Amino acid sequence: MDVKKVLCMVGGTSQTSYAANSTIPKKAILKIRPMLEEAVREIYRNLHPEKMAVADLGCSSGPNTLTVLSEVIKIISNQCQKAGQQPPEIQFFLNDLYNNDFNNIFQSLDQVGQSVGAEEGTISVPHFVAGLPGSFYGRLFPLQSVQFFHSSFSLMWISQVPKDIGDKKNGMPLNKGNIYIGKTSPTLVAKLYQEQFHRDFSQFLKLRCDELVPCGQMLLSFLGRNKNDILDGELSTIWGLVAESLDSMVLEGLVEEENLDTFNLPFYAPSAEEVDAIVNLQGLFDIIHFQTFESNMDPFNDLDGDVVLDNVQSGANCAKVLRSVLEPMIASHFGSAIVDDLFSRFATHAAKHLLKEKLKLPVLALSLKKKEYT
Template sequence: MEVKKLLHMAGGIGKSSYASNSKFQEKSILAIRPLLEEAVIEVHKSLLPEKMVVADLGCSSGPNAFLVLTEVMKIIGKQCQQLGVQPPEMQLFLSDLPGNDFNTLFRLLDDFEECMKAEKDASSVLHFVAGLPGSFYGRLFPSQSVHFFHSSNSLHWISQAPEGLDNKTEHVPLNRGNIYIGKTSSSHVVNLYQDQFKRDFTLFLNSRFNELVPGGQMVLAFLGRKENDQNGPLNSVMEAISKLLDSMVLEGLVEEEKLDSFNMPLYAPSMEEAEAVINAQGLYEIVHIKMTEVNMDTIQGGENVAMSMQSVFGPVILGHFGDGIVDELFSRISKFAAEHLVKEETKVHFLAVCLKKKEQM
């Protein structure tokens, strides 16, 4: 699976699009708003740049991308009023993989500009918005050019499903019966996922270190899990999808080999895992790191749960299995969710991190 080409949220503004099904992600962004405010204020106050570059990594195609920019602009505008200084000119980048629906994103730009005119704190801030396609697992910007990075709901997507899961030498898939880390997954499978996350997160941190100005910061929020718990909400959702796909294999709707070769390019690390990778690099001061819980009460009813899942996981499933099964699969997910998932209060663990670039010796 070529993740860089296939991974994106469902585009457009239709019923199953990400733009129409991202209320939970909006809630998770607002949950870390105090952390965002503290970091943006500190960067501006300590550097007082005449021109300030801010980038949202993994912006996707819905209104949440502009929610982040709106909050940053309001924070900067209010801060400048309090300090009695001229606001910096702001270059705002929206970045995601090339498959992202940038067309839908840019159609929302006029609405964003109208909102900015009406915002008392942000209306005086001169700003320029640009899109930037590319993977954040590598360089995106010139050296020491960005003051602040934000990324929400993205870093749990790894650059690829871990190599070795197909076990081609013995012709027996290591993770048979699972599309992620499940109850029957071996410790070797878990280690492969952990190693892939470590490699990717290390590359992310190194790339951003080169791009941040001295004193620059970033706020990151992504799916996490409790230490030594591989049976969290993400695992449960993936196991449900896996079982439904398996039932479609038994009915002849999905090829068994196709299912055996499918593994989600996801990983939800524990706080200890993420912290260990950060400390191993020695590039950042950890200003804040905490595991938070976000309730999924914004998604009500089996059909809405299914559409929310389809907006996130649909394109990856489509890319691997083809479009012949997607509607049927998510119809079954809707029924399953109505019977099981929506009867329980589901809280998702999010890792919220604020990092400050260390001074180079």
């Protein structure tokens, strides 16, 4: 699988689009707004830039990237208002992979002007927006040219499925029956995924450090793992339900077994300890804040604990979220004919699981500041 070509969320604004199903990251962005505020304020206070470059990495095609953009503008506007200073000009770069539906974001851009301009008494901040296609595992900007990087719900996507996952052991695919690390995966599979994430995340930090101005900052949030057991993480449960759904289609002859055997996700959900260790080992950034929290996979269930009032409806809600993320990858590997059936089976499997416990998405959020002498 060539991740750069295949990975994208469902574009447009239809019911199945990512734009219509991106409430979970939105809630996370609002939850960590104080981290955003502190980072942007500090950059402005310390660097006093006349021009500021801000990039959202993995912006996708939904409204969340515009929420980030307008929040940054509001923070700068308030700061300048209080200090009685001229606002800087801000250049926003919205980055994602090549197949992303950038046009969908561009078409909503006038709403940002309206929402920012709507607040009385705020200073207007000149801003310019550009789309930037490319992988954040490669260089995206000139050296020392960016003040602030933001990325939400993107860094758990790794640059490639670890190479040796496709190997066979005694004639059997190494990760038989799974599409990610699962309870029945050999520990080697977990190790290969873990090593790929470590390489990718280290590379990401190195590249962003090169591109940031001294004392520039980043706010990163992405899916992770709370459970200690790497074979039984929260995301392993969710991807396990997709694997079960695909497997049931193999049994009915609707999907070829070999197609399932060769499908593994370019994804890794790290623990907070792993992320902390990589950042510290690299020594390029200081961690200013590191927060972990859990979101429900059903965006309409805000009840605490494991309470699920209607497991069938909740299973369908989870399937909708998942489809908006996974459909292009599934269609590219298995063909688009299986998509409706697959996500309807997932909804059923999820509903059954929800009788035991909720499907949870652990989120890791960290703000990082480039060290002065790097």
